[in-house]
Amino acid sequence: MDQQKSMDTAFFGQPRGLSTLFFTEMWERFSYYGMRAILLFYMFYAVEKGGLGMDETTAASVMSIYGSLVYLSGIVGGWLSDRVWGTRKTVFIGGVLIMFGHIALSLPFGLPALYASIALIVAGTGLLKPNVSDMVGSLYEEGDKRRDAGFSMFVFGINLGAAVAPWAVPWAAGGFGFHLFGSETNFHAGFSLAAIGMFFGLLQYWLDGKKYLSKDSLYPNDPIDRDGLKPIITWTVVAVIVVAVILGLLAAMGQLNITNVINLITVIAIALPIVYFIMMLNSAKVTKVERSRVKAYISLFIAAAIFWGIEESGSVVLALFAEQRTILHIGSWHFAAANFQTLNPLFIMLLTPFFVWLWSAWKNQPSAPAKFAAGMVIAGLSYMWMALPGIIHGTTSGRVSPFWLVGSWFIVEIAEMLISPIGLSVTTKLAPKAFQSQMMSMWFLANSAGQAVNAQIVKYYSADTEIQYFLIIGGVSVVFGIVMFFLVKKIHALMEGID
Structure with a gap:
């Protein structure tokens, strides 16, 4: 099998299966x-x-809590793939759920269709997203030098779509x-x-997958047995009962509404990582060195949560700014507020080659905590930048140049280059x-967690509070980044030999 992998160069020198996964994830x-x-x-148009x-x-x-749920659901998707279905089946089921989620939204059934769609897309993305990347890795044998280039092509497909x-x-x-x-x-x-x-993604995945994806992906890596399944079922039932009781109590008090449901999800999204950290720090399976590394990771986790809260606001606060405060034309070229959402993936595609070169050429480059600190400061500046139109014009009631939004997205994507890929790498290194x-x-x-917090603070954004909103949240990120700069040596020492 390994020899077949190394000989397969059908997709621009990469395994043919990469084409299958490239277009599946692109769609x-x-x-x-x-x-x-x-x-x-x-949601808010009349x-x-x-x-x-x-x-x-x-x-x-x-919108914010929707994004939070998408990333929460990935935990379940990874577990189902490893223990029950295998990656190929898990990805397909996820894609089907996503498709039906979009179909629900395409039907004129109002709020029930919206909530059904959210449930379907959250579940589907949780099944599909973490497992497609795992399947890309399975296309290459250990030591295959094409792996990094293959992942780069895969990421390009993500951002292209x-x-x-x-x-x-x-x-x-x-x-x-x-x-x-x-x-x-x-x-x-x-x-x-x-x-x-x-639908096109699913069709291509189904037809090509049978030919070009590894048969190993049809089976779970660590299939669960009956004894292992019993406690999972027990805890799942307990969790469902607890949530049902909470919802029942809210209903009995006349407080079962979308605001309180969002509050409940926010608490879960923030509490879950805290529980994970406590569990790892107190586990007998974790060595003294590993425990030190987990402590180092806590500061990086908090920084990442603040960063993602700002970065993911592109589809929320910045979308509102685009709709209400931005001139939607440049000369005779008119465009929609929704078109600004393309800036995130566009700048990632433009900046990634530069940062790949930078990290390869920079011999004495900063440590991961220092990169995070710099990323936090830059992310905060992207928000503080958005306060400038209101400050300069002395009012937040008119419309301003679209280049304010372009500039903000460009700045925050520089921060993402310092945090997202570095964070993925250091997470694997610090893991017990x-x-x-x-x-x-x-x-x-x-x-x-970052988006769950966003779901609460976004309530304070309006044209009247625009300047304060951007300055305060951006300032929090900048201050946290500066504090991290002073703690870089201490955090790096806790990492116990990890760069």
């Missing part, structure tokens, strides 16, 4: 980012404009450029295009052997 990201580009507007007429603050909180979607889906929602729906935006047409994108896979889940929980 999945197309569907997700396309849906995300217009979902906030769909009914006569094709939306749900939801309160703007509630809509922003729903994410970059195209914020143009294609709003274009469909706007009548495909022909104003087919009059002055009303037909969001359902846009969501339909997202569903079609996921007994918690190797759980530690990778912790990295995704940082994103979940």
Whole structure:
């Protein structure tokens, strides 16, 4: 099998299976980012404009907690792949759920369809997202020098789908450029295009997968037996009962509403990583050296959570700024507020080659904590930058140049280059052997926790509070980054020999 892997160069010198996974993930990201580009507007636009007429603050909180749930669900997806279904089946089931989630949104059934869609896409993304990357790694034998290049091509596919979607889906929602729906935006047409994108991804994955993906992916790596399944079922039932009791109590008190459900999810998203850290620090399976490394990771985790709270605001706070405060044309070229969502993946594609070269050429480069500290300062500056239009013009009631948003996204993506890939790498290095896979889940929980906090603080954003909002949150990130600079040596010492 290994010899076959090394001989397979059918996809630009890479294994043919990489093409299968490249296009599967490209279409999945197309569907997700396309849906995300217009979902906030769909929720708070008035009914006569094709939306749900939801309160703007509630809509922003729903968007944030949605993102939090997506990263929470990845923990379950990784476990089901390793212990029950195997990666290939898990990815396919996830893709089907995502497609049905987009189909639900494409139907004019209001809030019930929205909540059903969120549930389906959260579950589906949790199954698909963590396991596609694992399948890419399985295409290469140990020591294959093509591995890094293969992952680079795979990441390019992710960002390609994410970059195209914020143009294609709003274009469909706007009548495909022909104003087919009059002055009303037909969001359902846009969501339909997202569903079609996921369908193409599934079709390609199903047909190509049988030919070019490893048969090992059909089976779980560590299949669970009956004895191992019993405690999982018990704890799952207990968790469901606890949540049901809490929801029942809220209903009995007349407090069962979307705001309190968001509050409950926020508590879970913040509490879960705390429980994980306590469990690892007190486990007899963790050595003294490993415990020191986990302590070092706590500061990196907090930094990552703050960073992701800012970075992921592109589909929430910055989307509101794009809609309400930005001039949506440059000369005679007019565009939609949703189109700004393309800047995130676009800048990642542009900046990644430079940073790959930088880390390869820089001999005495900073340690991981120092890179995180710099990333925190830069991420904070991307928010403080957004306070400048209101400060300069002396008002937050008019519209400003779109280049303010372009600049903010460019700055925050520089920060992402310092935090995201470095964080993934250092997470694997600092993980205790007994918690190797759980530690990778912790990295995704940082994103979940950051967005859960966002779901609470986004309530304070409005045109009246714009300057204070950006300055305070950006300032928190900058201050945390500066504090980290002073603690770099101490954190690095706790890492016990890990660079």
